[in-house]
Amino acid sequence: MTSPFYGVGIGWRPEISGFVGELPGLRFTEVIAETVPATGPLPPGLARLRERGVTVIPHGVRLSLGGAAPVEPERVAQFAAAAEALDAPLVSEHIAFVRAGGVEAGHLLPLPRTREAVDAVVANVRRVRAAVSVPIALEPIAAIFDWPDEELTEAQFISEIVERSDAMLLLDVANVYANARNRGTDPVAVLDGLPLERIAYCHVAGGDDVDGIYHDTHTAATPQPVLDLITELTARCRPPALMLERDGHYPPAAELTAELTAIAAAAGYPDPTR
Amino acid sequence: MSVSLAAGQEALVAALTGGAPVPAGFDARLVGVARQALLRKRGGVVARHWPMLAAGHGAEWITVFAEWADGRPTNGSLRDGWDFARARGVRGAGAEEELARREAAWVYDGVHEPRPRRMPALRRTPGMVFVQFGGRIFSRRR
Numbered sequence: 001m002t003s004p005f006y007g008v009g010i011g012w013r014p015e016i017s018g019f020v021g022e023l024p025g026l027r028f029t030e031v032i033a034e035t036v037p038a039t040g041p042l043p044p045g046l047a048r049l050r051e052r053g054v055t056v057i058p059h060g061v062r063l064s065l066g067g068a069a070p071v072e073p074e075r076v077a078q079f080a081a082a083a084e085a086l087d088a089p090l091v092s093e094h095i096a097f098v099r100a101g102g103v104e105a106g107h108l109l110p111l112p113r114t115r116e117a118v119d120a121v122v123a124n125v126r127r128v129r130a131a132v133s134v135p136i137a138l139e140p141i142a143a144i145f146d147w148p149d150e151e152l153t154e155a156q157f158i159s160e161i162v163e164r165s166d167a168m169l170l171l172d173v174a175n176v177y178a179n180a181r182n183r184g185t186d187p188v189a190v191l192d193g194l195p196l197e198r199i200a201y202c203h204v205a206g207g208d209d210v211d212g213i214y215h216d217t218h219t220a221a222t223p224q225p226v227l228d229l230i231t232e233l234t235a236r237c238r239p240p241a242l243m244l245e246r247d248g249h250y251p252p253a254a255e256l257t258a259e260l261t262a263i264a265a266a267a268g269y270p271d272p273t274r
Numbered sequence: 275m276s277v278s279l280a281a282g283q284e285a286l287v288a289a290l291t292g293g294a295p296v297p298a299g300f301d302a303r304l305v306g307v308a309r310q311a312l313l314r315k316r317g318g319v320v321a322r323h324w325p326m327l328a329a330g331h332g333a334e335w336i337t338v339f340a341e342w343a344d345g346r347p348t349n350g351s352l353r354d355g356w357d358f359a360r361a362r363g364v365r366g367a368g369a370e371e372e373l374a375r376r377e378a379a380w381v382y383d384g385v386h387e388p389r390p391r392r393m394p395a396l397r398r399t400p401g402m403v404f405v406q407f408g409g410r411i412f413s414r415r416r
Contacts, residue, residue, distance in 0.1 A: 067283065068278070068279040068280035068283055069280065097283055099287065100280070100283035100284045100286070100287040101280075101283075101284035101287065101288070103284075103287050103288065103291060103292065103347045104291075104347060104348050104349075104350075105287050105290055105291060105312065106291070106312055106315065106316050106319075106348045107311075107312045107315060109283075109286065109287070109290070112279070112282065114279075116278075116279050117279055120279055144304055144307055144308040144311065145300060145301055145304035145305050145307075145308055146301075147282070147299075147300070148298075148299025148300060149299065210307070210311070211307060213304070213307050215311055217315075248315075248318050
C-alpha cells in the first residue's frame with residue numbers, strides 16, 4: 001500500500017478535541033476504537049475533522065489480539081463498524097493481550113516471545129482481517145516485565161508476526177525507547193532489526209520514571225531521547241505519519257503546541273501547528 | 275517446563291489483578307511494579323467516570339482506590355467506582371449527589387451490569403432530591 005504523507009498528528013481525545021480540531025496543519029489523527037459508537041453519529045469533534053478531510057484511524061485497545069483465546073466476535077464487529085463509520089484507510093491494534101480466563105487485566109500486557117504466541121496473534125489478526133475491509137497495523141507495546149523462556153528477540157518476534165499476518169507496523173518510538181531503557185539495550189539496534197519498510201505510522205509520547213522503571217504513561221512531554229530516536233528513525237525511512245499520544249493529564253494548549261513543533265523538528269516534517 | 279499460552283496468561287492476570295502468586299520464572303519485583311502501575315491507571319480511569327467521588331478524596335484518591343482495588347479484578351470503571359463508593363462511602367456533597375443521581379437512574383445489584391431503572395425512583399442527599407421518571411432525572415435543591 002502506498003499511503004499518502006500525513007506528517008505530524010496528535011491522538012484525538014474528547015478532553016482535547018477543541019485543541020486538536022483547531023490545528024491548522026492536521027491531516028491525520030486517531031481515536032480509541034472502543035469509544036466510537038457502533039451505530040449513530042460520530043462525536044461532533046470527530047465529525048468536523050472528517051468534514052475537513054482529516055484522516056481518522058480507529059485504534060483498538062481491547063481486542064486482545066495476543067490472547068490465547070480467539071478474539072470475541074462482538075468486539076471485532078464493533079471495531080469493523082468504527083472503521084466503516086470513520087471511512088478509515090486502515091485500523092490498528094496492539095501486539096498484546098488484555099484478558100485471560102475471563103478476567104480483564106485493565107491494561108496491555110506483554111506476550112511471551114515464543115512461536116506459540118506468534119501463532120496465536122497471527123490467527124487472531126486473520127479473524128479481524130476477515131471482518132475489516134482495510135489493512136491493519138500492529139503495534140508492539142512497552143513491557144515492564146518479560147516472560148521466562150523466550151525463544152525470539154523482540155525484533156524477530158515482531159517481524160515474524162507482521163510478515164505472517166501480512167499486517168503493517170505501527171511503530172511506537174516511545175515504546176522502543178522504554179523497552180530498551182528498561183532492558184538495558186540499545187534502542188537504535190532494536191530499530192535496525194525491525195521491518196521499517198512496513199511502517200504505516202508511528203506513535204510518540206512521554207512517560208514517567210518510577211522506581212528506576214520507565215513507564216510509557218502518555219502523561220508527560222516527549223523526552224529528548226525519544227525525540228533523538230525519531231531523528232534516527234527518519235534518517236532511515238520516512239514514515240507517513242508521526243502521532244503524539246497524550247492521555248490522562250492534558251497540559252495547556254501552549255505546551256501541546258510546543259511538543260508538536262519539537263516532534264516535527266526532530267523528524268524534519270512540517271509543523272502541524274502552523 | 276513450559277506451560278501453554280492460555281494457562282500462562284491466566285496465571286499472570288490472576289497475579290496482576292487477583293492477588294495470586296507471581297508465576298514461576300517471572301521477575302516478581304517487576305511484575306509487582308506492573309501491578310501497581312495497573313492499579314494507578316485504573317484509579318485514573320475510574321476518576322474520569324466518577325469525578326466527584328475521586329475529588330472527595332483529593333490527592334489521596336489514587337492511593338485509596340489502589341488499596342481497595344488490589345486483589346479485585348476490574349468490572350469496568352463504572353462498576354469499579356460504584357463498588358468502591360458503596361464499600362467505602364463517599365466524601366462531600368458533590369460525591370453524594372453523583373452517586374444519588376446514578377442510583378436513581380440505574381438498577382445495580384453489585385453483581386450484574388447496571389441497567390436503566392424502569393420504575394420511577396427517588397434518591398435524597400442532604401442537599402438534593404433526585405427523581406427519575408420515564409428515564410429522565412429531575413433534581414431539586416432541598
